[in-house]
Amino acid sequence: SSGDEGKSGKSYTVATDNNFVPFEFLNEDTGEMEGFDMDLIRAVADEAGFEVEIESMKFDGVVAGMQSGRYDIGIAGMTITEERAETIDFSEPYYDAGLTIAVQESNSDIKSEDDLAGKKVGTRSGTTSEQYLKENHPDAEVVTFPGIVEAYMDLQAGRVDAVMYDVPNVKYYVNNDAKGELKTVGETLQGEQYGIAFPKDSELVDPANEALQTLIDNGTYDDIYEEWFGE
Ligand code: ARG
Incomplete structure (x- = not known):
């Protein structure tokens, strides 16, 4: 075309x-x-x-x-x-990226990916995060959203416990749109390149x-x- x-x-x-x-x-x-x-x-x-x-x-x-x-x-x-x-x-x-986890600023329960069992974890469908969660966290309840902003909003509203997504996007959202409300926890989970x-x-x-x-x-x-x- x-x-x-x-x-x-x-x-x-x-x-x-x-x-x-x-x-x-x-x-x-x-x-x-x-x-x-x-x-x-x-x-x-x-x-x-x-x-x-x-x-x-x-x-x-x-x-x-x-x-x-x-x-x-x-x-x-x-x-x-x-x-x-x-x-x-x-x-x-x-671009070198990777995956990370966001939780509410006040959350002291989820400190890394080791704490995801039994938790509702939001991400976007069709992405490497969805695949990573399915492969590595069968005990987490994965909730997929058509767009990541909806996932962040549900996190802010407490409808999911965490969001897993690309480091640069999570950091940017946490530092700008959700300043003081959300934070990232743990290390970069999987190195990726765009x-x-x-x-x-x-x-x-x-x-x-x-x-x-x-x-x-x-x-x-x-x-x-x-x-x-x-x-
Ligand atoms: N890097 C991840 C992937 O390839 C997520 C990309 C999401 N990109 C986007 N523009 N929403 O699956």
Whole structure:
């Protein structure tokens, strides 16, 4: 589904998630998708000489959209996994992440993943956290939500005891949206790396990797990182 050939190069569709702070989220004032992933994919496109048209959707839609070839590129804090790599191509890793646990600030019961048995643990369906919980915490009651913000809200309201999700998203939410109400506990549970996704055998993988490497070498990657994760 690659688009028109304009004078500044081809245009490609980019599928992203609609709410995964600070990687992608809607700026209500401008109506534009913003975040680390958005800056990165725009910079990659600039460097590689193509245009992008960003469409936001549910995370599962990004994964499915790569498998069906409905979109040309997917970027959504998507962890590179062996299972996904069977049906999707990935760029080189662009971000080191992992999983962690959030609880209410006042919780003294759950100090690490060792305390999850018998607890209601929220996460988002179709993610590595859901898989991790199923594999490692059969005694926890896993509650899956269609979006992670709903999980955080249920945590704040006490309807679930904990939320497991990606470290950068949990930390960002805890430090901004839920300041003083939620905290993270324990260590990073599973190291993960995010990759830009493509339909299998996409001709965009190599140019995207080259552009990514250039952005790392020339400091652009660091500038984007600093903007979203700097102190
Ligand atoms: N990294 C995790 C995964 O790949 C969660 C990603 C969720 N991303 C998102 N944009 N909601 O399963």
